[in-house]
Amino acid sequence: MEDEELAKTEKFIKRLKTDYPEIKFRNKAKRFSYQLRGAVPVVFLGEPQPNFALLTLHELGHALCKHKDYKVDVERIKIESAAWEMAKTVLSEYRKKAQTETGLATILPEWDEDFVQDKMDTYRDWLHARSRCKKCGLTRYQTDDGKYHCPRCEAFTLA
Ligand SMILES: [Zn+2]
Ligand SMILES: [Zn+2]
Numbered sequence: 127m128e129d130e131e132l133a134k135t136e137k138f139i140k141r142l143k144t145d146y147p148e149i150k151f152r153n154k155a156k157r158f159s160y161q162l163r164g165a166v167p168v169v170f171l172g173e174p175q176p177n178f179a180l181l182t183l184h185e186l187g188h189a190l191c192k193h194k195d196y197k198v199d200v201e202r203i204k205i206e207s208a209a210w211e212m213a214k215t216v217l218s219e220y221r222k223k224a225q226t227e228t229g230l231a232t233i234l235p236e237w238d239e240d241f242v243q244d245k246m247d248t249y250r251d252w253l254h255a256r257s258r259c260k261k262c263g264l265t266r267y268q269t270d271d272g273k274y275h276c277p278r279c280e281a282f283t284l285a
Pocket of ligand 2: 260279
């Protein structure tokens with residue numbers, strides 16, 4: 127990240143911390159993530175990288191949606207999509223505020239829809255890889271207990 131971009135991002139993160147005091151932000155984590163620790167939502171900020179501010183908004187989105195762990199993998203796709211939607215909403219609220227608040231517009235990140243869609247693709251790829259049967263390649267289904275079942279291989283087992 128360039129110095130100017132870095133300074134802008136730092137100011138924006140500082141602003142988020144002020145506006146969301148109920149959420150804890152932890153710096154310098156290995157990767158961006160979100161956890162509910164007891165009743166306290168914690169957002170972990172990863173290493174410097176492009177779209178740092180958007181990734182922060184995404185984790186904040188999880189916190190604002192009060193997301194918990196997913197039980198079945200397909201739920202994760204919904205959760206990730208909801209967190210990005212919330213990130214977009216938060217950013218557009220700031221855009222509205224920036225119309226009357228001097229200086230705010232200069233620290234707001236640009237929404238990068240391609241970046242977000244790439245992220246969504248990686249979750250979909252992850253789901254695809256997880257659900258693929260390693261024996262026969264068929265797409266398996268997951269039951270509420272989190273276990274995957276292959277309609278082909280399990281049918282043969284039962285026969
Ligand atoms: Zn996420
Ligand atoms: Zn199979």
